[in-house]
Amino acid sequence: MKLDSIKPLALTIFILACSACSNSLPTQATDSLLIDFENDTDKKLILLENAQAKLQSNANGQSLVIKLASTDHHDASFTIQPAKPWDFSQYQNAAIALDIKNPSSSSTHVYIYTYDTHNAFQLRNVVIPANSNNSYLIELKSLGLQVNSGIRNNPPSWQHDYVHTIWRGGVKQPDIGAISKIKFLVSGVLENKTLEIDNIKLVEPKQFDENFLTGIVDKFGQNAKQEFERKVHSVEELQAFSQQEQQTLVDHPLPSRSKFNGWADGPKLKATGFYRTEKYQGKWSIVDPEGYLFFSNGIANIRMANTSTITGYDFDKKFIKQRDPQDYTPEDSIGLNRAPDSAIASRHVSSAIRANMFTWLPSYQSEEAASFGYRREVHTGAIEHGETYSFYRANLARKYQTNDEALLMEKWRDTTIKRMHTWGFTSFGNWVDPSYYQLNRLPYFANGWIIGDFKTVSSGNDYWGAMPDVFDPVFAQKAEVTVKQIANEVQNNPWCVGVFIDNEKSWGSEWGPTAQYGIVINALTKQASESPIKQSFVTELKQRYASISQLNSAWQSNFTSWQQLEAPYTVDVISDAMQQDFSALLYHYANKYFSIVANLLEQHMPNHMYMGPRFAHWAMTPEVRKAAAKWVDVMSYNYYREGIDQPYWDILTELDMPSIIGEFHNGSMDSGLFNPGLIHATNQADRGKKYQEYMYSVIDNPYFVGAHWFQYIDSPLTGRAYDGENYNVGFVNVADVPYQPLVDAAKEVNQTIYTRRFK
Numbered sequence: 053m054k055l056d057s058i059k060p061l062a063l064t065i066f067i068l069a070c071s072a073c074s075n076s077l078p079t080q081a082t083d084s085l086l087i088d089f090e091n092d093t094d095k096k097l098i099l100l101e102n103a104q105a106k107l108q109s110n111a112n113g114q115s116l117v118i119k120l121a122s123t124d125h126h127d128a129s130f131t132i133q134p135a136k137p138w139d140f141s142q143y144q145n146a147a148i149a150l151d152i153k154n155p156s157s158s159s160t161h162v163y164i165y166t167y168d169t170h171n172a173f174q175l176r177n178v179v180i181p182a183n184s185n186n187s188y189l190i191e192l193k194s195l196g197l198q199v200n201s202g203i204r205n206n207p208p209s210w211q212h213d214y215v216h217t218i219w220r221g222g223v224k225q226p227d228i229g230a231i232s233k234i235k236f237l238v239s240g241v242l243e244n245k246t247l248e249i250d251n252i253k254l255v256e257p258k259q260f261d262e263n264f265l266t267g268i269v270d271k272f273g274q275n276a277k278q279e280f281e282r283k284v285h286s287v288e289e290l291q292a293f294s295q296q297e298q299q300t301l302v303d304h305p306l307p308s309r310s311k312f313n314g315w316a317d318g319p320k321l322k323a324t325g326f327y328r329t330e331k332y333q334g335k336w337s338i339v340d341p342e343g344y345l346f347f348s349n350g351i352a353n354i355r356m357a358n359t360s361t362i363t364g365y366d367f368d369k370k371f372i373k374q375r376d377p378q379d380y381t382p383e384d385s386i387g388l389n390r391a392p393d394s395a396i397a398s399r400h401v402s403s404a405i406r407a408n409m410f411t412w413l414p415s416y417q418s419e420e421a422a423s424f425g426y427r428r429e430v431h432t433g434a435i436e437h438g439e440t441y442s443f444y445r446a447n448l449a450r451k452y453q454t455n456d457e458a459l460l461m462e463k464w465r466d467t468t469i470k471r472m473h474t475w476g477f478t479s480f481g482n483w484v485d486p487s488y489y490q491l492n493r494l495p496y497f498a499n500g501w502i503i504g505d506f507k508t509v510s511s512g513n514d515y516w517g518a519m520p521d522v523f524d525p526v527f528a529q530k531a532e533v534t535v536k537q538i539a540n541e542v543q544n545n546p547w548c549v550g551v552f553i554d555n556e557k558s559w560g561s562e563w564g565p566t567a568q569y570g571i572v573i574n575a576l577t578k579q580a581s582e583s584p585i586k587q588s589f590v591t592e593l594k595q596r597y598a599s600i601s602q603l604n605s606a607w608q609s610n611f612t613s614w615q616q617l618e619a620p621y622t623v624d625v626i627s628d629a630m631q632q633d634f635s636a637l638l639y640h641y642a643n644k645y646f647s648i649v650a651n652l653l654e655q656h657m658p659n660h661m662y663m664g665p666r667f668a669h670w671a672m673t674p675e676v677r678k679a680a681a682k683w684v685d686v687m688s689y690n691y692y693r694e695g696i697d698q699p700y701w702d703i704l705t706e707l708d709m710p711s712i713i714g715e716f717h718n719g720s721m722d723s724g725l726f727n728p729g730l731i732h733a734t735n736q737a738d739r740g741k742k743y744q745e746y747m748y749s750v751i752d753n754p755y756f757v758g759a760h761w762f763q764y765i766d767s768p769l770t771g772r773a774y775d776g777e778n779y780n781v782g783f784v785n786v787a788d789v790p791y792q793p794l795v796d797a798a799k800e801v802n803q804t805i806y807t808r809r810f811k
Contacts, residue, residue: 273443
């Protein structure tokens with residue numbers, strides 16, 4: 053079936069039903085001015101947090117200059133709050149636009165929260181380039197927001213001249229009849245920022261492009277509708293670039309490095325034959341197997357598992373091997389996992405919108421069909437399961453002129469390691485394919501997930517899934533299965549720096565007691581006889597209180613017996629005494645988790661460091677950090693901001709533990725992708741600048757022993773199969789072509805890691 057003959061039926065019906073829609077593309081919108089700062093009344097509509105504002109006259113009247121004190125504050129913001137909520141309900145579609153000027157020499161990443169009176173919010177990101185003055189669009193209701201394409205951020209559904217802000221989270225369409233405020237937040241930056249705003253207006257889109265999701269991917273997995281630097285136009289061009297690059301690559305560490313990429317020109321400490329940590333001259337450091345100081349700067353997620361995208365095709369379920377309940381590998385960590393040949397005859401379109409995105413997909417009878425895969429489940433997306441395709445793997449096959457899997461992967465691994473040496477990286481980051489483990493050419497980190505049929509508990513924000521009931525004996529059993537598997541893969545190899553177990557689990561957050569103690573609150577709603585965690589919590593409370601009456605006095609409750617507490621209990625109001633108890637119970641929970649994992653690693657992998665669970669900065673609490681610090685060798689944090697800012701990271705001083713950044717990145721819109729990533733840069737050169745600023749803030753911090761960039765390869769243009777991430781965050785693009793400005797910036801950092809840190 054010819055792909056461009058497939059019409060996205062639901063999308064077409066929506067457009068035909070919209071009287072304001074048309075096939076024409078010119079910019080069409082109605083503007084209505086809301087705020088222009090021509091009087092002091094408008095200034096009063098701006099609320100400030102860690103910021104100052106003043107009106108400033110210019111050739112076009114007045115604007116508002118806002119100075120954000122972001123050096124000394126983790127968050128600084130300004131909020132536009134009208135005297136009464138804006139009501140745009142008479143408009144079929146609506147957006148807000150405003151002029152923002154950045155007079156400084158550095159770009160500014162801004163979070164935009166648009167709230168309605170129901171307290172629902174839409175979150176967007178955008179970068180304000182250095183020395184710029186542009187108009188920015190915040191879409192509130194539009195065609196692009198109403199279509200679930202399975203892409204984290206859709207391409208624009210209508211043509212306009214504004215800078216398009218990127219939808220990131222929250223609701224896609226708040227109530228446009230009750231817009232209460234718009235907050236502009238700068239968070240986690242390393243310098244004070246100044247922005248000038250003006251001309252806040254309503255924009256009503258009036259024409260949409262019914263083909264905005266059609267034919268957007270070319271044969272190489274690139275944006276078919278946009279030209280950009282290093283875009284590949286032919287297989288010959290791809291091969292020529294590869295051959296040219298190969299001549300520049302080396303296969304050895306930098307001259308100042310040891311065999312294991314430690315600082316050979318620096319002091320030599322005790323050598324144990326494996327990696328360990330030590331505080332040297334007041335700074336935490338990893339020490340390599342030969343005794344040299346080691347700082348881990350690496351790139352994470354070097355594997356085929358996340359390179360595929362959902363195609364919009366599926367097969368009869370009876371032909372698909374379903375997940376084994378004893379499987380210890382998450383779906384998104386499995387390789388391509390192609391559907392069996394017996395399923396091919398049942399192939400059918402499961403999502404016309406998805407299928408219509410591609411200008412080309414190969415026949416299953418061709419050699420290029422080797423890059424097809426299958427996902428039996430997804431986290432978020434347009435469909436729940438289906439066929440996938442890895443354009444990245446297909447491009448590797450083209451450039452290396454082979455579809456022999458063993459040879460192709462050997463060439464890919466060889467080039468990747470040579471790039472790491474040439475670019476000066478000291479190690480891999482997390483999630484490197486285990487086939488790298490025994491090559492003994494570059495230090496790496498092993499990893500695993502604890503999954504299985506153990507009982508669970510909710511934190512109230514289970515983004516990647518519910519939390520384990522660590523008191524369920526099945527949890528410890530599954531944890532041992534995971535650790536044994538990692539041990540079998542690593543084989544006591546000294547090139548393994550350490551082991552990460554789990555990732556970005558929802559431990560709770562410091563957004564108030566309900567968010568912080570969600571695990572405890574949810575556990576209390578369970579029946580103790582059916583819930584190991586509830587049983588354990590009741591036992592702990594009995595040790596804290598001599599009688600149920602004492603607990604009642606503290607909690608202002610009216611339990612008649614401990615048995616009544618064992619029944620489901622819903623917390624309505626959290627008193628101060630309850631907070632203290634909940635804090636102790638949360639620590640008790642986390643301590644159990646980390647003790648189980650640490651003891652298993654000590655038993656099966658005694659020579660390798662426990663690197664922790666890579667805390668997401670939005671999902672950790674003091675209790676959990678304290679429990680982790682008792683058991684792990686290195687604390688690990690995934691932190692997506694512009695740098696290690698103070699006073700937010702005072703927590704490092706409190707714990708005094710060697711720590712590592714497990715993930716950070718930035719991206720831009722000049723790559724052909726529709727989403728820069730979690731942190732936005734202006735262009736590829738600015739990506740390099742922001743990379744350096746982040747890395748220097750880590751290197752200069754005495755507690756950090758490394759930082760890992762996420763990730764090696766750009767997300768697929770149409771979103772990775774598991775959750776639709778479509779970010780320009782790779783060191784290489786889908787054609788395996790490096791982003792040279794980012795590479796050059798990293799090479800400059802890597803040349804001076806040790807001399808800068810231990811100067």
